[in-house]
Amino acid sequence: MNEINKEDLKRLVEPFWLQDVMYNESICMIVREDGAVNSRTMFVPEEIISVKDVYLQKEYTEGVDYKWERGTNVITWLPGSAIPFFTQNDIHGKNEAGEYIEQYPAMDELQRSRFGDALYCIEAFLYEKQISITYRYNKNDYKGIIPEYQPERLVNVLSKLEKEKKLKAVFFGDSIFTGLDSSGKHEREPYLPALSDLVKITIEKYFDAEVDMHMTAVSGMDSVWGANTCMENCADIEPDLVVVSFGMNDGDRDPKEVRANMQKIIDSTLSKNPNCNFIVIGCMVANSDGGFLKKQKEYAIEFSQIPDVAFASVFDMHSEILKTKDFIATSGNNINHPNDWLSRIYAMNILSCMIDWEK
Template identity: 25%
Template sequence: MRLERQLGETVVMVGEEPHKLRFRALAEGSLHLRSKLKRDDLDNVSYMEGEHYIVDYDEGTIRRQPGSSIPDWSEHSTYGKTEFNHSDYANYSNRRFTLYTDYQYLRPDDDSEAESSPSMPGALSLLCKKLEQGEAITYVVFGDSISTGAEASGESMKYYHLFAAAVRERFPAASIQVRMKAVGGESSQGGLERLYRDVLSERPDLVTIGYGMNDQNRRSDGTNAVPPEQFGKNISRMIDDIRQHTKASIILITPCLPNPHWKYASSNPTEYAEVLRKLGADKQVAVADLQQIWLEELSAGKTPESLLLNNVNHPNDYGHLLYARALERLIPGESDLS
């Protein structure tokens, strides 16, 4: 067994029900709970174990004490509702209910969950060579609102900045310039239409492509906004055009999952990640499989509201950290985001 740290995990508690943390076998007394990601934020509130909450260190759960000042998600406007339309509510955010926790936990020596094999890492060999040689790298972030960093608490917590910072740490001689070219509310169709203007014109060395969330949206007739087959054609065309006009390395990012109780969440969001995985294999393109990590979080007991700050489809700071971790796994070297 080895002792590891979990930093900035988000929790949302309902009544006095136990909320499952990502890991079990916590080190006794190691958990700290607060209202803000950064402890030194002026309006941060620190909560006290025993007074405000109780931890089961063996089971890896946390729950509110009766009468605790910890926000109770059962008071949220969408609590208990299915097929909810966010447009029906003045405030559907989880911001007020989202807390942050750090703790230590014991991981078995043979547990390789965090070391899952990346998809097509060899596709990034040219990028890694440039980084090793200290070349200037232009990194274009392409995608929808998640890729703009929507709901992150600050610039430094947007997944692409976390990723770029980790790469700079590993390759201190390299210079990485980030070019934000994502557009909120956009599907892969919209991205394809502006690829030449917003991506190819930057002459990038690296492009991350993050689409799928808006493509999967369920329309009133039950169909997807962009069907999986067309989604695959759009992303395939992006890959081909980027390769034709640049020497950029490409990383496809599988999307997180929307809140299944949201009116516009489709029944087949995982198909879009499968499309990207297949494209990665067929075209020898690297894939940052965030959705697999997301599913692991949910399987461990994390709830949609503890991962989505807007309670619909935008990850919170912990979710952005997961995105960055999926990307960083593709780059050689020790993890800076564990």
Template identity: 25%
Template sequence: MANKQQAEAFVFMKEEALPLRYKPIAGEPVSARNRSKAVSGDSVEYEEGKDYIIDYDQGTIRRTEGSRIPDGTLHPLYGVSEFDHTKYPDFSNQIYTVYVDYATESETKGESLSARDIESSGWLKRLASKLAAGEEAVYVVYGDSISSGGEASEESLAYFGRFADTLSGIYPEARIRIVNKSIGGEDTSGGASRVNEDVVPLQPDLVSIGYGMNDQNKQPVGNTTSLEAFEQNLRYMIDSIRKAGDTDILLVTPCEPNPNWQYTSGKTSLYADVIRRLGEEFGIGVADAHAEWTAELAAGKTHESLLLNNINHPNDYGHWIYSKSFVSMLKG
């Protein structure tokens, strides 16, 4: 039975072929457009054979010469290393990004999550109990700009919105109320300083904590936050929430930033390792977006195809990668 890969993102450079994440099935419908949702007021639908070509045997896609799809080599930051984004009026990949739907025989999303998966995982005991009873559950999203929804075209397509929608599909009688307390540009020192005011009083059923991107930023000397301070700040947040009650806590690892950005330290994986280790120590679930992200890069996805701001904010497909890590965690 064919599966559907939806809104996989690409930024094309001239007529260079890029690998599709999964092998496509010839003869099945394909849609390529400039917006992740097929129904959009300003959506442009591209035509196979005219604007792009898919090699179904090789599993690749490329733009054609003269295509209506913008050429990524015309981006002002194309080929620029150690760039300072503040010196460019427009550094986004928005106009260059194409979203493609296609059929594949591969297992694509792993979204066949069930109530049994959630209960067996043991990560969401309080949340699962409320949802199973058909009650309202409060989900606090805590973190930096990625957790605030950075670059997702709408809240339902940000990773936390996708995760909440998945849960709502499993527990249709319940209601999940999302309270987003994330702040763009914040690192763990900021999160630790306000957790007792912004999170604890809400008595949430679930809190996801997503930091690391700003902590890893390269500075003239060291990083914005040392690994030791990063761990200490996360410990403080976890302890503060736990002392206040039996709230379920999930930790979220960060994606990889554009390696050509001047603030990329190259040490994001070390910050992700700290998060994984704390998850094991505290018995807390870890949505390992970093592992899912690096798997996408290893499969041939480019940084430009995953980062809408071309720096450190996922596009809609990138937010799907984040949400996939929640499903993988709960399925074990």
């Protein structure tokens, strides 16, 4: 992982709703139903600063590789362009002949698989088609929900950071909280740190403090596992802060039960350290074509009603993002993990609960 300075962090994790430049937003060129090949940005750009490959090493040329019509959020692929693109078959887990590739866990020679009507892939076939665009925009164009600064629910955390300059934190959840599918987690360029590391680095830089981060998340786990293992994974660590998210893998479980499991995690941790504070996160949107979009929205609503904890809903923000963007441009596996850009959105939500960016 490359050294990250404060200027890097400004580009990576300072909230997009407070800035006027979007740095390295992920977009994908896709063959549309009408035959056009294009991608869509989150906002309508006022100026395009750069378009680069996923590794942030090769820059593409306007008028040669792509065309942008002012006043739109559509970036169009040009014939002969060096920019790779997805076909409709690609996105829906089919081969060039339009036949479905094998269901997960089977993999073909390109390391592709499928859930339902959706491609599953974490290798170059997917991520090399996620190019990066930096552009200037009007932040007032964003009409979605934003996480609130919640100092009243993080009193002990903020006091410890300001007075003692140290913090013991736990990152508890499923595969998203392990850092999948950030490039750093997969040890490839541009090496965006895993989510817990990105949050840790930012807190340390912003508060000039030391963070002892314990990442106890495990891939594939649900809120039942979280409730059953919360003593060893949270409480026994006696943290000052727990950042926790479950729900992606809870399927059709009753939202009240999922909330009760989250409450058990909170109560068990408070039994060992009554001064612990919590940030609870509603997870991202899953791919409906892959069958993973179930009751995650309801889980986020339930989590928002838990008293005395900070809360942010990535689900709501991701839903707003998907009004203008393609799902595959935001996901590291096209199913239920964030890519680098959406991992940064996760970090913005978590950090905004405890940082007053406008101060």
